[in-house]
Amino acid sequence: MSNFRHMSLSFMSGIVFGTGFILMFLYYQNSSSTGFWRNLPVSVEKTDKKYDKPSKYDGKSNIHYSTNRNTSRHLLANHSDYHHYSAEDDNRTAKQLYRRVRVLCWIMTSPATLLSKAIHVRDTWSKRCNVRLFMSSVENKTFPAVGLPVREGRSQLYEKTKEAYKYIWKHYKDQADWFLKADDDTYLVAENLRFLLKDYDPQRPLHFGRRFKLFVKQGYMSGGAGYVLSKEALERYVHGLDTKKCPKGGAIEDVEIGKCLEIVGVEAGDSRDQKQKDTFHPVNMKFHLKPEPIPQGNFMINYDYYPSCRGIECSSIYPISFHKVTPDEMYVYEYMIYHAKVYGVAHTHPKT
Template sequence: MGAVWCCSSMWWGLSGVARLCDGGLSGVARLCDGGCLVLLVYVMEGCLVLLVYVMEGCLVLLVYVMEGYDTRIADVVSEHVRVLCWVLVQDGAFHTKAVHINNTWGKRCDRLLFFGSTTNETSPVIGLGVKDGRHRLAKKTFAALAYVFKHHFNDADWFLKADVDTFVVMENLKYFLSDEDTTRPVWFGEHYKPYLSPWSYNSGGAGYVLSREALRRFGSHVGHSLACTNANGPEDATLGYCLQTLNVKVGNTTDKHGRSRFHFDMAPDQIAGRQLPWYKHYLAGPYRKGLEWMSDYPISFHYAKTHDLLALEFFFYTVRPRGVFRGFPEINRASSGDTRR
């Protein structure tokens, strides 16, 4: 048996035993005769039972974990936070690269779109009519956002852009966004400060997510505003300039401990603090490196090769140490609506 906490340090009446294992319920847990909160955690043979009693009338909450893993807490958040994901793909790269997003983290998006230069009948890639090339990446990004605004504006609350070498932990992203307001003009990601450009923006490789209001402003002005039409320069900085002219703010994505959630690099490099020399000049806020500066709920990693995508999927969703149960600490800021420019 785990532990019992009570405001008067007393055991209240306990009749019966609740156990939800192997799909069955045996016994009834009843914690009564009290006026305080009683929390009893019972773990046996892989079966977790959580009993909660508040005041008279005996409110009993039974949560159980059987084989596999329990997604009900994440499912509750997911039902209220809809995320459309879109990924830029080079011609011919869907079956060698993007397909692995489709089979890993992408399947947890509420809607997943792939954009490329041309439409291909052998893949779900949507052609934008913009040639491949790093110097055309901003133009392709603007075209993709315009397409999402025109065809999918009402399909989601938030709109996530990622690359084919980005890995996203969707449950952590939705948890973060659950405390945000999509009617605010804001976009989130790994925040870069003004360095080579006079405005701040979010890293393209780490992925960034626009609120519905941010997408509405972009879609309403693209083709009309010079800043949102002249798509020349680095993709992320160019989009940052466009959104700044539309008064769309860069949001704060660090957790309440100041730790990072979006990452421009792969997990091992972030953990070991092996950032590239230029990183400290770009990162907004204090320079963060090493495991102690990474959030317990990381959202994204970049530069993931095919085997990295599969490895991250395995470690996040399959590996678990036997006999260890960890709670779900709240790490969102009490008021995470603060923005930075």
């Protein structure tokens, strides 16, 4: 009798334990990807392709893939997914403008700053360009960066700009309507750039940016704040270089391209918003938004084409760019612009 009781208790304990284990297994199996099961190895279908074409400036077209920090691959040319928006956001207007106003962004970088600065541009705002290219003097296939036939140094910035735009015209002219240049310490809001450009015809010879008034009759655009050329403007610029209609130029990149664009009949556009507030900013956010007068001797006082001021009331609610942004600040901008929200406040936007 004692043995029978012992066997019965063991049998019942086994049933209880086994049932509990099965229920726990089913619970975790059907739960979201959190907890213990997330860390187990799973089989993932490999869908990325490898391309052998070089990104060296050798006259051959190329499509770039880049491995980011979590080893997933994403296409740098013709990048068109919208995973960077929150699922609950209504991004229909942004998607429409993405398809309608195609922007190629090329970022001026160098071997010395590729992994200290450009990588943070790659991982933040440049994802929202239709096409993005990183231009250096040395090819980097894994980043990737295009190697242009130039030397590095401030005195070579205009040479790099010329070669970059010639490369883009040869290989990417049909993949975008507007062509933006930015530095690897520039932060840009691509959606607001498209909002500015949406009513302009890319077949008109136009360029936009932070307009400065010295050295060029119609003004020129700040290189640090970034500037964007229409397709017609880019064609005229490259033709001006090829025919030597434009002089070879000096070392100051933004001044020299401004001179050439004026020679070939490209108009300098007004990038301010409807309230005449600035959208392109040649310094970072903390400088432009601080409610103090611009310090005496600051370059903006002498350079700005339009009246200069400083403070929140001077900047557009649809800012396009900021310059001299540190790597750490890139992620602050990214979070505050695309992720942070104010509870109880719904924003309205003009109709497109």
